[in-house]
Amino acid sequence: MPSTRRTARQTDLLERLVALLAAEGFASFTLDELTERLRCSKTTLYQLAGSKQELVREAVKHYFRSAAEAIEKQVADTSAPAERVVVYLNGVAQQLRPLSRRFLDDMAGFEPAREVYEANTRLAAGRIRQLIADGVAAGAFRDVHAAFVGEVVAATMQEIQRGEVSARTGLTDAEAYAELASLIVHAVSP
Numbered sequence: 001m002p003s004t005r006r007t008a009r010q011t012d013l014l015e016r017l018v019a020l021l022a023a024e025g026f027a028s029f030t031l032d033e034l035t036e037r038l039r040c041s042k043t044t045l046y047q048l049a050g051s052k053q054e055l056v057r058e059a060v061k062h063y064f065r066s067a068a069e070a071i072e073k074q075v076a077d078t079s080a081p082a083e084r085v086v087v088y089l090n091g092v093a094q095q096l097r098p099l100s101r102r103f104l105d106d107m108a109g110f111e112p113a114r115e116v117y118e119a120n121t122r123l124a125a126g127r128i129r130q131l132i133a134d135g136v137a138a139g140a141f142r143d144v145h146a147a148f149v150g151e152v153v154a155a156t157m158q159e160i161q162r163g164e165v166s167a168r169t170g171l172t173d174a175e176a177y178a179e180l181a182s183l184i185v186h187a188v189s190p
Helices: 008-024 030-037 044-050 053-076 081-096 103-108 111-137 147-160 165-171 175-190
Strands: none
Touching: 008 044, 008 081, 008 103, 008 175, 030 044, 030 053, 044 053, 044 175, 053 081, 053 111, 081 111, 081 175, 103 111, 111 147, 111 175, 147 165, 165 175
8 A cells, every 4th residue: 555655756756757647638648658757666656555456546536636735725825805816717717728628528438537526526615605604704795595506606617517518608717717706705795
């Protein structure tokens, strides 16, 4: 079982793996191809996770954990409630931009990775609920039902995640999140 504490070398390898998978997807890669592309041994990869499936899941978790941290840093630097919502959803869009369509499709088709994406989508929707509720409490937003707005955001985020918004509108996932930010802020503004 891989250790949850990683060496600097393991962290570097995981980040290089994330970059490779984000750019090219993962369904078609074999472990041999990954070791060749990452210039490491299978033993080194197995220190990150015990199988290709676990390795992919770990890479997806690492990506979204890092993305969430980056987004929260941006939100922390913002005080106006409307701007916090925009910064948050634009941050999501910004973090999705490096993800290739192949990666997103592979993630949608691979349950362990899809579960990580879905869990992060739920967390993001919960964060929007909180930001809306904070804005209502501060008097910056109309007296809207924050939980309902959060549910609308969650439903839209799920459709974005499944590729449905892209298929129907031609927007990338990142563009759809930027549009969602604009829509929500305008809907709750006084």
